[in-house]
Amino acid sequence: LEPISMAIAVGAASALTGYLSYTDLYCRLVECCPKEQPLNASALKLQLEEKLFGQHLATEVILKALTGFRNNKNSKKPLTLSLHGWAGTGKNFVSQIVAENLHPKGLKSNFVHLFVSTLHFPHEQHIKLYQDQLRSWIQGNVSACASSMFIFDEMDKLHPGIIDAIKPFLDYYEQIDGVSYRKAIFIFLSNAGGDLITKTALEFWRAGRKREDIQLKDLEHILSVGVFNNKHSGLWHSGLIDKNLIDYFIPFLPLEYTHVKMCVRAEMKARGSAIDEDIVTRVAEEMTFFPKDEKIYSDKGCKTVQSRLDFH
Numbered sequence: 001l002e003p004i005s006m007a008i009a010v011g012a013a014s015a016l017t018g019y020l021s022y023t024d025l026y027c028r029l030v031e032c033c034p035k036e037q038p039l040n041a042s043a044l045k046l047q048l049e050e051k052l053f054g055q056h057l058a059t060e061v062i063l064k065a066l067t068g069f070r071n072n073k074n075s076k077k078p079l080t081l082s083l084h085g086w087a088g089t090g091k092n093f094v095s096q097i098v099a100e101n102l103h104p105k106g107l108k109s110n111f112v113h114l115f116v117s118t119l120h121f122p123h124e125q126h127i128k129l130y131q132d133q134l135r136s137w138i139q140g141n142v143s144a145c146a147s148s149m150f151i152f153d154e155m156d157k158l159h160p161g162i163i164d165a166i167k168p169f170l171d172y173y174e175q176i177d178g179v180s181y182r183k184a185i186f187i188f189l190s191n192a193g194g195d196l197i198t199k200t201a202l203e204f205w206r207a208g209r210k211r212e213d214i215q216l217k218d219l220e221h222i223l224s225v226g227v228f229n230n231k232h233s234g235l236w237h238s239g240l241i242d243k244n245l246i247d248y249f250i251p252f253l254p255l256e257y258t259h260v261k262m263c264v265r266a267e268m269k270a271r272g273s274a275i276d277e278d279i280v281t282r283v284a285e286e287m288t289f290f291p292k293d294e295k296i297y298s299d300k301g302c303k304t305v306q307s308r309l310d311f312h
């Protein structure tokens with residue numbers, strides 16, 4: 001709808017309904033930046049527990065971090081989460097769930113912005129240009145909506161240094177050039193550190209300990225140091241780590257055979273098909289598992305489950 005027709009439609013509808021204000025209705029039909037809207041923590045909890053398989057640490061930390069942040073009226077800095085793990089373990093999936101819980105239109109919202117390194121910052125010789133663009137893009141969007149959310153996918157493919165351009169925005173400043181960044185959320189997604197997470201998960205497995213016994217403290221420090229020293233992490237020697245501007249390093253554990261089966265069932269359910277356990281087993285058995293001897297973890301996580309299901 002054009003703006004004028006939209007205004008007439010909204011005006012007519014609010015006159016008819018009587019009790020909805022023009023603004024309420026406008027926000028329902030178009031989209032408004034949420035002001036002081038606390039997070040529905042129980043809805044997020046339920047979704048993470050029902051939909052995200054095998055990631056007890058990510059579930060717990062994301063829930064705590066977001067509820068704490070959104071319920072705090074005086075946050076001193078934006079929330080920054082760095083999600084790490086092997087391919088297909090749920091990092092993008094979780095970001096989508098978080099986005100939907102903060103802005104009903106999720107990834108399609110005007111207030112949720114996704115950057116993909118290989119798409120948006122492909123050329124090493126243009127680093128300075130990307131840094132300028134990134135700064136002005138973030139500044140413009142946060143001035144339009146304080147609770148904007150920015151997701152940086154493929155951090156491990158980002159040229160070193162690019163991300164440091166936004167360091168001032170992630171810091172404890174009250175305002176920068178009249179804009180406050182304290183209500184914004186930044187999420188970084190990366191495969192970097194996946195090897196360290198797998199090593200720890202394997203150690204637990206070999207010691208006969210449960211996967212759920214792995215705690216954040218077993219991994220968070222290893223991850224931040226590992227990523228800081230890894231040239232291919234997008235955060236190599238980054239001031240974001242140096243200055244403790246990343247609030248949580250969140251490990252995504254490699255997925256096991258049983259989790260892959262859960263993904264197949266979830267996909268069947270989403271397609272409205274009855275759950276056929278023979279097909280579930282066949283799809284899961286077609287996936288490849290590592291390490292070579294034990295074959296515990298799916299090397300693509302749940303990533304190719306959807307396309308494989310099409311063959312059955």
Ligand SMILES: Nc1ncnc2c1ncn2[C@@H]1O[C@H](COP(=O)(O)OP(=O)(O)OP(=O)(O)O)[C@@H](O)[C@H]1O
Binds near residue numbers: 055085093189191301
């Ligand atoms: N832990 C999980 N629980 C439930 N579904 C999952 C999980 N991990 C992956 N999936 C399913 O697999 C799909 C692909 O996963 P996703 O894109 O989140 O992986 P990723 O960790 O972001 O991988 P990459 O590092 O390659 O980008 C998701 O859309 C989801 O359907």
